Amino acid sequence: MWVTVHLPGLLRSDADGAAHVPLEVRDAAVLRGVLDALTDRHPGLDRRIRDDRGELRRYVNVFVDKDECRAMGGLDAPVHEGADVRLLPSVAGG
Amino acid sequence: MAYLLVIGTRKGLFTARSENRRTWELTGPHRLDEADDAGMSPVYTVGINPRSGRLLAGTESWHFGPSVWHSDDLGATWSEPAEAPIRFPEDTEASLTRAWQFAFGEEADTVYAGVEPHALFRSTDGGDSFTLVRALWDHPHRAEWFPGAGGGAIHTILPGTIGAGERSPEAITVAMSTGGVYQSADSGASWAPANRGISAGFLPGEEPEYGQCVHKVAMAPDGSFYAQNHHGVYRSSSPATEGWSRIKSGLPTDFGFAVVAHPHRPESALNFPVVSQDVHLPPDNRLGVYRTDDSGATWRAIDAGLPRDPYFGIVLRDAACTDGADVPGFYFGTRNGDVYAATDDGERWHQVAAHLPDVLCVRAAEV
Secondary structure (H helix, E strand, O other): OEEEEEHHHHHHHHHHOEEEEOOOOOOOOOOOHHHHHHHHHHHHHHHHOOOOOEEOOOOOEEEOOEEEHHHHHHHEEEEEOOOOEEEEOOOOOO | OOOOEEEEEEEEEEEEEEEEEEOOOOOOOOOOOOOHHHOEEEEEEEOOOOOOOOOEEEEEEEOEEEEEEHHHHHHHEEEEOOOOOOOOOOOOOOOOOOEEEEEEEEOOEEEEEEEOEEEEEOOOOOOOOOEOOHHOOOOOOHHHHEEEEEEEEEEEEEEOOOOOOOOOEEEEEEEEEEEEEEEEEEOOOOOOOOOOOOOOOOOOOOOOOEEOEEEEEEEEEOEEEEEEEOOOOOOOOOOHOOEEEEOOOOOOOOOOEEEOOOOOOOOOOOEEEEEEHHHHHHOOOOOOOEEEEOOOOOOOOOOOOOOOOOOOOOOEEOEEEEEOOOOOOOEEEOOOOOOEEEEOOOOOEEEEOOOOOEEEEEEEEOO
């Protein structure tokens, strides 16, 4: 199954400058599998996106198409062939 | 000889450099990462390795989490290890919130990191990678340590001593909020609380063996300690055997966060009073520093050169330090973004920087 991950500008330096990363997901068709495939290709992204326990960082939002993943099961959110997965910094800072 | 002052703020890292400690060249905020995300993040702890000269900065990006950056050219350029330098092992089921403190061991590349949640990490490669000090993480008291208002962390690491006359490369003293003071005489293989005499007004019953909210401990040159507690100022020559004694006579309050020991005179230290746990303001709304030269028997204000106008910014626990020079300089920063230095052994202050973001931490050294 192929999906495309879209990265915000702040994360592109950890992905060789890529804004969009096409990925083949071989494992379960859920978001965790997409992020595993993404961080296998670009290991430096993992600690930005997930904490030491593997949980999504609080202020990182991940949309599968137009739905934020936390409303769809979090890392177990289903992902379909051709999905657009968008990582976006949430509303935070100061 | 030059002097470097490293300043961590709520919005980035600054450095100030001086040849004479009177005029300073301020640089910053430093751009740590290409995207300038970490560079605009809070910098909760900084360190200057006295043996290698490497600078360390502990950041916490709002969005993308904590990291540890280093500079081997006194702050001109910064790097981050390819892999997360501090990471909790999977079996701990914990995750790093942020680094709160760096300290340096006898070996040039030995670095300690105190972190939130309450844990101590040790690096033997200069800070590129750290390993959890298991014995403290596995301590049976840990379940009863809880976060203070700022979070639950080990914020003080003092390698090399557990008391006056008890210097040893294997000795180490740490402090945490809450939890109190713990000491190890065997390089961290075993730990014991050392809080006798320190109050814990937020806990019921008699003074506990552990659980105190010690805000900062400073090590005097003879290996004894000064402590600023969550209400209470203390001194101890040997916490484990003698306990702690109150030394607040002459201070306007017994609350505060920072305490700095004189690098050469065990009987001298600086304190930065705050009104109370409920009022985090300077007493009488005046920026003030107090000094003892008799091991805490008496304190006197040393405020020459400080603002006379009402002032509302306090000094946080790591926002004061000494450069350790033969004629020592003392430095502190405030939550109002002002940084002051006193280079005549602490008697008169002059301003190094103004209008920075909240100052969270400062460290200084001859370079």
